[in-house]
Amino acid sequence: MVSLNSYLVVTAILFALGLYNVMTRKNAVGLLMGVELILNAASINFVAFSHFNGNHVGGNVFSLFLIVLAAAEAAVALAIVVSLYKQFGTINADEADSLKG
Amino acid sequence: MGFAKIAFGLVHLVPLLPLLGAMINGFLTYSGRKVPKGFTAFVACGSLFLAFLISVGTFLYVSGLPEESRELTVTLFPWIDSGSFKADVAFLIDPLSITLMLVVTGVGSLIHLYSVGYMSHDESFSRYFTYLNLFCFAMLTLIMGANVPMMFIGWEGVGLCSYLLIGFWFTDKEKATAGMKAFVVNRIGDFAFIVGFLLLYWTLQSSGAATVTFTEMRDAAPMLAGKTWNGVPVVMLVTLLFFVGATGKSAQIPLYVWLPDAMAGPTPVSALIHAATMVTAGVYMIGRTSFLYSMAPETRMIVSTIGFATAIFSALIAFAQNDIKKVLAYSTVSQLGFMFGAMGTGAYHAGIFHLVTHAFFKACLFLGSGSVIHAMGGEQDIQKMGGLRKYMPVTYKTFLIATLAIAGIFPLAGFFSKDEILWQTFNHYPWLWVVGVVSAAGTAIYMFRMVTLTFFGECRADEHTKHHLHESPASMTIPLVVLAALSIAGGFLGVPDSLGHLIGWEHSNLLEHWLEPVFVMPREHAMASHSTEYGLMAFSLAVAIVGCYAGYVLFSKRKDIPAALVARFPAIHRAMQNKFYVDEIYQFLFVNNLLRLNNFLAKFDLKVVDGIVNLVGFLTKVSAYISGAFDRIFVDGLVNLVGNAARWGGSALRRVQSGQIQTYLYYAVGGVLLVMLYRLL
Numbered sequence: 001m002v003s004l005n006s007y008l009v010v011t012a013i014l015f016a017l018g019l020y021n022v023m024t025r026k027n028a029v030g031l032l033m034g035v036e037l038i039l040n041a042a043s044i045n046f047v048a049f050s051h052f053n054g055n056h057v058g059g060n061v062f063s064l065f066l067i068v069l070a071a072a073e074a075a076v077a078l079a080i081v082v083s084l085y086k087q088f089g090t091i092n093a094d095e096a097d098s099l100k101g
Numbered sequence: 102m103g104f105a106k107i108a109f110g111l112v113h114l115v116p117l118l119p120l121l122g123a124m125i126n127g128f129l130t131y132s133g134r135k136v137p138k139g140f141t142a143f144v145a146c147g148s149l150f151l152a153f154l155i156s157v158g159t160f161l162y163v164s165g166l167p168e169e170s171r172e173l174t175v176t177l178f179p180w181i182d183s184g185s186f187k188a189d190v191a192f193l194i195d196p197l198s199i200t201l202m203l204v205v206t207g208v209g210s211l212i213h214l215y216s217v218g219y220m221s222h223d224e225s226f227s228r229y230f231t232y233l234n235l236f237c238f239a240m241l242t243l244i245m246g247a248n249v250p251m252m253f254i255g256w257e258g259v260g261l262c263s264y265l266l267i268g269f270w271f272t273d274k275e276k277a278t279a280g281m282k283a284f285v286v287n288r289i290g291d292f293a294f295i296v297g298f299l300l301l302y303w304t305l306q307s308s309g310a311a312t313v314t315f316t317e318m319r320d321a322a323p324m325l326a327g328k329t330w331n332g333v334p335v336v337m338l339v340t341l342l343f344f345v346g347a348t349g350k351s352a353q354i355p356l357y358v359w360l361p362d363a364m365a366g367p368t369p370v371s372a373l374i375h376a377a378t379m380v381t382a383g384v385y386m387i388g389r390t391s392f393l394y395s396m397a398p399e400t401r402m403i404v405s406t407i408g409f410a411t412a413i414f415s416a417l418i419a420f421a422q423n424d425i426k427k428v429l430a431y432s433t434v435s436q437l438g439f440m441f442g443a444m445g446t447g448a449y450h451a452g453i454f455h456l457v458t459h460a461f462f463k464a465c466l467f468l469g470s471g472s473v474i475h476a477m478g479g480e481q482d483i484q485k486m487g488g489l490r491k492y493m494p495v496t497y498k499t500f501l502i503a504t505l506a507i508a509g510i511f512p513l514a515g516f517f518s519k520d521e522i523l524w525q526t527f528n529h530y531p532w533l534w535v536v537g538v539v540s541a542a543g544t545a546i547y548m549f550r551m552v553t554l555t556f557f558g559e560c561r562a563d564e565h566t567k568h569h570l571h572e573s574p575a576s577m578t579i580p581l582v583v584l585a586a587l588s589i590a591g592g593f594l595g596v597p598d599s600l601g602h603l604i605g606w607e608h609s610n611l612l613e614h615w616l617e618p619v620f621v622m623p624r625e626h627a628m629a630s631h632s633t634e635y636g637l638m639a640f641s642l643a644v645a646i647v648g649c650y651a652g653y654v655l656f657s658k659r660k661d662i663p664a665a666l667v668a669r670f671p672a673i674h675r676a677m678q679n680k681f682y683v684d685e686i687y688q689f690l691f692v693n694n695l696l697r698l699n700n701f702l703a704k705f706d707l708k709v710v711d712g713i714v715n716l717v718g719f720l721t722k723v724s725a726y727i728s729g730a731f732d733r734i735f736v737d738g739l740v741n742l743v744g745n746a747a748r749w750g751g752s753a754l755r756r757v758q759s760g761q762i763q764t765y766l767y768y769a770v771g772g773v774l775l776v777m778l779y780r781l782l
């Protein structure tokens with residue numbers, strides 16, 4: 001029987017990897033991948049908590065919504081990346097800084 | 102009667118016509134348009150002659166009225182209405198003002214006519230007639246004014262015109278200065294006059310009779326008896342102040358000094374203003390306020406004393422003068438002294454009588470001297486004349502008549518008027534009578550000295566002048582003849598009752614009876630008997646005849662006697678020639694000190710007052726600078742600080758917004774970490 005803590009450790013690592021990815025990647029697409037990792041970490045957490053909390057259905061439903069949301073997010077974000085590329089000729093997140101103060 | 106009534110209805114035009122004439126000529130002069138001299142002369146003479154006709158009509162009208170109603174006030178419109186002080190533009194028509202109106206307009210018309218000839222070559226012909234008409238307006242306002250403010254307007258107006266006409270040839274500095282001197286000396290008198298008037302008004306007001314009109318003041322005058330101001334009777338003070346005013350206007354000691362210098366003006370001006378009319382304003386004023394003078398015997402004593410002192414003092418000066426006009430000027434001062442002598446006795450009619458006759462013969466003398474000067478080409482020194490009798494018969498004859506009149510030869514005008522004065526003085530102040538007789542004798546001598554030196558003997562002028570000698574034109578000789586005729590006949594206005602009685606002419610003193618209702622007489626004074634009067638008359642006549650003869654002989658056949666006298670008493674002669682150094686004394690005592698005071702005040706003004714003003718200005722500047730600096734540094738600094746703080750804050754914080762999405766993520770993560778750290782700790 002895998003304990004809840006094991007799940008949490010895995011998801012924490014996953015979240016940290018995702019965050020690290022988001023914070024360090026220059027490539028906008030890679031950056032989106034990091035976001036997916038973070039979302040999945042959260043998703044795993046929901047399912048794990050649900051499982052250890054009497055198999056409550058709420059957590060599973062939440063993770064389903066998250067998957068849908070992630071799909072939608074990926075679609076929108078990739079569209080943004082495409083138009084970013086059209087606008088700046090690059091998908092490097094550092095170079096798209098026209099909102100600089 | 103129709104004419105008289107119409108004339109009386111137009112009586113307000115008497116002063117206004119000359120004013121109108123002055124305005125027409127004045128505006129034409131001012132506009133600089135070329136106007137024919139004939140037109141100017143016509144306007145000037147015409148307006149005054151019309152005024153004369155109206156005056157005659159008014160005289161006829163008023164003399165037809167019963168004696169007690171011969172006092173009419175013609176009110177034109179209200180002038181000042183301030184509280185209890187009410188003065189109208191109103192004219193008082195009574196025997197006194199009518200007498201003066203006739204003299205001013207009559208003699209004035211003649212002198213205007215004379216001026217047409219005398220000034221014919223002058224460039225400022227129309228300016229001259231503007232001033233002359235303006236003078237007549239002011240003089241008529243003075244004598245016809247029904248209240249003191251009106252009289253004062255005229256009083257100042259004649260002073261102004263006198264100033265303008267003395268300095269008529271103002272390009273000559275000496276003449277301009279003479280005008281200024283007359284004005285300044287007159288101001289001293291005018292000041293006293295107005296102070297006297299205010300004191301009188303003030304006292305009347307506190308007695309509940311606030312009035313400025315002569316008739317109401319006369320009725321209220323008894324209330325003034327016993328009123329004092331700082332222990333001095335008000336009536337005495339007022340009359341003295343009025344008299345000081347009169348000494349200024351009428352050239353009496355101590356303010357007579359301007360009149361001889363006033364001869365700088367054109368000769369007809371001397372005749373009109375400085376002999377016949379303006380200088381008698383003081384005498385008229387005393388007559389007009391007789392109700393006050395009759396209540397102040399002390400003042401009357403002073404008036405008489407000053408009058409006779411002036412008479413003898415200026416007669417002495419006249420002896421040693423060589424300028425024909427200066428002799429006449431001092432003679433005028435002397436005759437005015439006689440008038441004041443009469444006013445002081447309370448015999449006001451005698452003073453007015455002499456005023457009238459003097460206007461005739463002195464105007465004649467001045468115009469005669471003008472005729473002489475005209476012929477001599479401007480020469481005024483009688484030592485350089487002589488023998489003019491041959492060249493100027495009309496001038497000579499009229500001049501001689503007027504001289505006999507002023508000397509007091511029976512039956513010319515001067516005899517009656519001067520005799521009346523001496524008779525009244527004999528009864529009131531016997532000692533002054535002695536002075537009066539001596540001055541009368543002096544008058545006869547110096548007048549004949551002048552006549553002798555001018556018209557008799559050999560001509561002492563140079564050939565050039567002699568060649569040009571001629572009788573003056575008709576416009577100048579006609580007034581001379583008329584005035585000479587008046588000098589002969591004028592005396593019969595006032596033949597003493599005692600003398601008329603002898604030839605069965607009762608009440609022969611026409612002028613006295615005519616003027617009787619006007620004057621408020623002092624207490625009845627005991628008069629000496631008729632026989633004394635005859636004696637005095639014979640005596641003064643004898644004195645006059647001897648004086649005339651002496652004047653003639655001493656300066657024609659026996660020139661050695663005056664020469665010997667001069668050699669014997671050189672100091673006295675020099676003093677007389679230099680007018681007893683009165684001008685110099687005044688210069689030393691008053692003028693110099695006044696100038697010193699003025700200089701001091703000027704310095705005070707320049708140093709102290711200006712210093713204070715500049716200091717205040719400087720302090721204002723300093724405080725303004727400080728306040729400006731404060732504003733600039735502190736207030737502006739604060740305002741800018743707020744703005745700058747926002748700007749600095751903005752430029753500092755803008756670095757935070759890098760536009761890079763990951764930077765923001767760092768901040769978010771950093772924030773979360775900080776919160777976590779906070780929770781952990």
